Amino acid sequence: MKEANRKDSARYLFMGVVTADLGILLIGVGGWNALNFETRMLDYAGGSILFLSGLVLICIDATRMKVAWNGPALTSEGTYLGKFELNDHLFEAYERRANNGASEFRLLSSPPVNPAQEAAFIRYLVNEGLVEAMWPNISGQIEEEANWAFLS
DSSP states (O other), X not given: OHHHHHHHHHHHHXXXXXXXXXXXXXXXXXXXXXXXXXXXXXXXXXXXXXXXHHHHHHHHHHHHHHHHHHOSOOOOSSEEEEEEEETTEEEEEEEEEOTTSXXXXXXXXXXXXXXXXXXXXXXXXXXXXHHHHHOTTTHHHHHHHGGXXXXX
């Protein structure tokens, strides 16, 4: 599915660049003195429309790439606690029930990280006091639930 989105994104970018270039070419042709006034005005109007259409397609691609850069919508089970950026990763924190029934503080990341990296990020958040800064009301509970991150 990601491959299809990349192809679709490349298609928008390519079509946008070609359309904008054709618009610029048409505006340039309109500047040619050998054409009569009506033809020149049509060339200017058509070139402007093509150029702006190309810019719209390029903007659509840029918007899609921004969303892709920030990562796909992260899905989790549990209570959403918030999101933050750290070391070029977008994290979404949530609290969920572990297999043994206890609460567990977890991070979803974009780009994805493996469990060892997730544990390292959680250790960093706890040790540097960032948990207290981000979630002052539940920081003690999070620190208790994050004990699994200190075992790895």
